[in-house]
Amino acid sequence: MARRGILRSKEDNLIKDLRRTTLSFKKLGERYGVSRQAVHDFSKRQGIKRPVKPRGHQTEGCRLCQKLIQISKKPHSEFISIHTIIEKTGVEPRRKYLYHLRTLRDKGLVDEQFGRLLSKRAEKAYAIYFKKRLPIGMIGRKVGLKNFPSVVRRHRQLGWNVPTSLYVYDGKKRSRIQSEIQRRKQR
Numbered sequence: 001m002a003r004r005g006i007l008r009s010k011e012d013n014l015i016k017d018l019r020r021t022t023l024s025f026k027k028l029g030e031r032y033g034v035s036r037q038a039v040h041d042f043s044k045r046q047g048i049k050r051p052v053k054p055r056g057h058q059t060e061g062c063r064l065c066q067k068l069i070q071i072s073k074k075p076h077s078e079f080i081s082i083h084t085i086i087e088k089t090g091v092e093p094r095r096k097y098l099y100h101l102r103t104l105r106d107k108g109l110v111d112e113q114f115g116r117l118l119s120k121r122a123e124k125a126y127a128i129y130f131k132k133r134l135p136i137g138m139i140g141r142k143v144g145l146k147n148f149p150s151v152v153r154r155h156r157q158l159g160w161n162v163p164t165s166l167y168v169y170d171g172k173k174r175s176r177i178q179s180e181i182q183r184r185k186q187r
């Protein structure tokens with residue numbers, strides 16, 4: 001009788017696992033010390049409807065995905081380079097990130113552009129661009145990225161959300177700058 005009681009409680013647990021988890025019959029068999037077939041037959045006899053295993057990567061339970069989502073919520077997060085993202089999340093091989101980023105993009109949980117910026121210099125340049133009223137070319141020279149104006153142009157063409165420069169290129173200022181340059185050349 002006592003033995004039967006033990007089996008009964010084991011059965012109850014198995015029923016719970018069958019109803020609540022998506023573990024395979026094989027895995028459950030290993031857990032309860034019976035064959036895969038025995039678990040299958042038992043499940044059928046009990047008329048248990050098993051939950052459907054969700055497809056693809058489960059981002060809710062993934063710490064890396066959650067961390068990536070958190071970073072992506074910062075303003076202008078698409079202009080954070082992949083190097084900085086990796087630094088913020090911890091040391092991992094880069095190819096691992098691609099999988100999680102792709103999943104998050106596919107699910108619409110992060111921006112399509114998030115994690116695509118490769119250049120740390122471009123990240124630095126953009127950080128200045130968003131904050132300071134400086135000509136784009138000057139920002140590029142500051143961070144050692146001479147082609148920053150064309151980087152900005154290309155990103156715009158690709159549909160990145162690059163806000164307008166805080167620096168106003170009006171004709172007056174430009175001519176003042178140019179005459180300044182002329183004056184320096186003449187010296």
Ligand SMILES: [Zn+2]
Nearest residue numbers: 062064065100
């Ligand atoms: Zn993930």
